[in-house]
Amino acid sequence: MKTVARILKSIETIPAFPATGSKVARLLGRVDYSVPEVANVIRLDPSITANILKMANSAYFGSAHPIGTIQDAVMYLGQKNLLLAIQTAGISKYYKKGASGYFDKATDLWEHSVAVALMSQILSKAITGEEDTTLYTAALLHDVGKIILGEFVRDELYKITLLVSRHGLSFLEAEETVLGINHAELGGKIAEHWIFPSVIGDAIAFHHRPDLLEKKDQILPWLVYLADEACLMMGMGSPVEGLAQRAVGQVLTKFNLRMKDLEKSMVLLSDDLSKARDLINII
Amino acid sequence: MSDLIVGIADLKISKNGSDFLVTYALGSCIAISVYDPVAGVGGLLHYMLPDSTLDVRKAKDNPAMFADTGIPALFKACYGLGAEKKRMIVKAAGGASILDDTNFFRIGQKNIMAMRKIFWKNNVLIAAEDTGANHNRTVRLDLKSGKTFIRTSGGEMKEL
Structure with missing residues (x-):
């Protein structure tokens, strides 16, 4: 097989992108979303959950007091930072x-x-x-x-x-x-x-x-x-x-x-x- | 033997003969290594930008970010450990640029010019220099021998 064909074939071995990010984005896009609802979607993905907690507590997102639950993280981070944190957590596993x-x-x-x-x-x-x-x-x-x-x-x-x-x-x-x-x-x-x-x-x-x-x-x-x-x-x-x-x-x-x-x-x-x-x- | 890592916009000094001062990933940034063989004192600076007038407050917080505040800070720190200017061996590496560098991304060139101007004004001779081109560099200063080594991406470690 030619090199380029082998390279392109390797794409198929990459696992699907975690749906958590797009699910949360869709929820946040609704005017009537609730924090527990968003937290429940995130909790279904244990690796993202662990990483979100780490990130919510990082100096970059500027938390003054420790954040222990996903629900707190959702409230504290707010819409935009929550999406950034979920994308970062989801993408990191490929790297x-x-x-x-x-x-x-x-x-x-x-x-x-x-x-x-x-x-x-x-x-x-x-x-x-x-x-x-x-x-x-x-x-x-x-x-x-x-x-x-x-x-x-x-x-x-x-x-x-x-x-x-x-x-x-x-x-x-x-x-x-x-x-x-x-x-x-x-x-x-x-x-x-x-x-x-x-x-x-x-x-x-x-x-x-x-x-x-x-x-x-x-x-x-x-x-x-x-x-x-x-x-x-x-x-x-x-x-x-x-x-x-x-x-x-x-x-x-x-x-x-x-x-x-x-x-x-x-x-x-x-x-x-x-x-x-x-x-x-x-x- | 221990490696003391010098980060981006950072400087470290030592007079412990078993230390190595190391800085990785010099793109357009410049590393200045200095060594006084009599006092056995060495220092390594990794500065990012040429001119502290860009952000005076930042320069006060972290002089190592700029050439014009970082280089004096490096020398002063070494004097503090007993080094003397006339004995100090000065070497420089880094200042790479991206290809067909027009007037746009000239940070590498500006960093090189800034360093030359400062040394010239202060009557300091640069003993060896590997600057410009478009590759990344790693620099190591061996406190025992006073030798400075340099490695370009993918290449071997060589003495500068």
Whole structure:
């Protein structure tokens, strides 16, 4: 079987995405939802329940007193943060094994992903004035393709890095040349396998080249791109490709940002990350 | 023997010959290692951004975040353990940039320029430097030998 066919076949081995998140989102969308009702849905998923409690008690969500039950967590976190916490808890289980080939340690990919998700919210707040839970999910999942592509990259690392160092290709382009598919496109296909909305799939698939997406009105891929590049510059997670990425210069003018604004966001991220250890430690 | 990990926007010093000061994951950030062979004092700084005027309050809380506050803080901390400026061996690594770097993401370049300016103004010579390009780096300072080692992503540990 050709490499690319083997890679695509591996998608089928990824377990279905936990339905807890979408169930809770649907409940919260109703005007008459009740806290016990939401708590009951979450309780059906023991791994998410345990992680939600850990996260509700983290400094990132700013709890002043200990939160012991899911019901308290639902009330304390509020709609938006509850959704963020459920997505984080649900997604974390796919990242447990890490992505060898890209990262030295299993937890590095998760750490990088959480950093990009937090950065996406900082940028969204700076640009649109609001945080955005869909963007958060897309950012948390932007590198999900690496959980499959990692072992293929590991086997061909010599060829890939040679194309980067000798021929000036970006790591993404080199992946595609050697393996027939890159981690971003593959991530988009995993999002399809999970039946995610296409805005999330597109943001994942185009997170290194938002300029190539034909749907020009979408801003999610651009925000994920910017958050990812900022985190890579800061060395968050430190994948094997380093900074061998294409610069898509229009991104700053698109959002009317100056370099200083991006630097300020980096300072804010370093604060957020120090409070978010519990989010990172759930895997 | 113990590894003292220097995080992002962090600095550590030591005069214990069995210590190693280590910092991982330098992207556009820069690591400065200093060592005084007579006093046996070494320090390692991992700064993130060039200029503290961006956020003066933050710089006060954590000088190690910026080149212009972090580098003086590193030297001062080493003087506190008995190091002297004229004996200190200074090495630098990091400051990587993304490809076809236009005027947009020049943080790596700005970090390199900031460090050179500070050292030049203070008459400090950089003994060895591995900066720029587009790969991540890990830096280790061995307090026993005073040697600084560097590893680029996927590569071997080499002396800087």
